[in-house]
Amino acid sequence: MSSVRGGGTAGPALILERSCDLFRDRGYADTSMADIAAACGLTKAGIYHHFASKEAILEGVLNQLDRDFLGPLADLGRDPGAMAAFTVSFFEHSGGCVAAQTAMETARRADGPRRRLEAFFLRWRDLVAAALPAAAGQTPATRAEDWIARVEGAVLWLKFFGDPGPLRRAGEALAGGKV
């Protein structure tokens, strides 16, 4: 049996998962390495054995978000209804969005996770745009931006009030072509 002292099987995967939860719920700046270590049943030094820095953990978290969110979203092809359902379900179950959280916290800094986050949002936009025809004088890209903005605002509402209403209605709007 492997040496388990804390609550779960330690290692990079667990650290990334717990860090993602903490960054999403409490914010990146407000989450300390000691918080992450405690959530993993380790000490800070134990975390630094697997990751070189706090920012390296954030990068890993965003990479995992690419795999867990944008990947499956891309696999859904060009079906707006399926994309809407997956998106709503994903954010409703996690109760927030790490990307939006860290984007808000680091928006005015040129360094760090900036480029990583830009890539995330633009790829998300392109994925949504590919499933959308042009309509009402809007390009698919601007329609996708508007829908993503609505979703991120709805996720903030969900996180703050615990009310999934705006998020679900955003999903219905995309599925119904009313974006």
Place this chain on the structure above:
Amino acid sequence: MSSVRGGGTAGPALILERSCDLFRDRGYADTSMADIAAACGLTKAGIYHHFASKEAILEGVLNQLDRDFLGPLADLGRDPGAMAAFTVSFFEHSGGCVAAQTAMETARRADGPRRRLEAFFLRWRDLVAAALPAAAGQTPATRAEDWIARVEGAVLWLKFFGDPGPLRRAGEALAGGKV
């Protein structure tokens, strides 16, 4: 002549203004009392002469947001077009939203600015809802929530990408009754 040591006329009003900019741009957790002091041309002790704590400053900032944003918005009566124009202009000029920023950072904490922020968002929703008729099986309240969510997401997009497109289109949607 009054004793001016720093860049501007010091005092609670200046502290609130500079703190609002910092909280909005860099986030509440990432803004230190030393940052606020430097932005006002004072020392930390000078700040604590006017405010009891960092959280007291945040409360003052949110009170000022009530006066500067919700107040004028309420004065516009029930004209969706005027409300949309004022809202877009307000957020585009400030480049972000302190309320959304602090809501994201403190959402999972029951204490502190929670109630203050709840009151802000609900009053904002009620103000928008009062200017909106029921339509498409939606109550004015849910239509207002959806529009506010869209605006807040658009403000995030503006802050992160510097692109006011989604915010302006959100304004046009409200003005055109297409929410």
Place this chain on the structure above:
DNA sequence: AATTAAATACCGACCGTTCGGTAGGCTGTC
């Protein structure tokens, strides 16, 4: 008009705590 006491606004220096990060040692497995 001059003197003075109180209050205001502010500073430099410092408090205990927490931050991200590091050094070196221990322990179990191959």
Place this chain on the structure above:
DNA sequence: GACAGCCTACCGAACGGTCGGTATTTAATT
């Protein structure tokens, strides 16, 4: 015995906040 995995103990810096003291302004008193 080499190495992964994790520990205790610690570092300098920065955090929110406090303290005693000092210019400056204001108001009352003479």
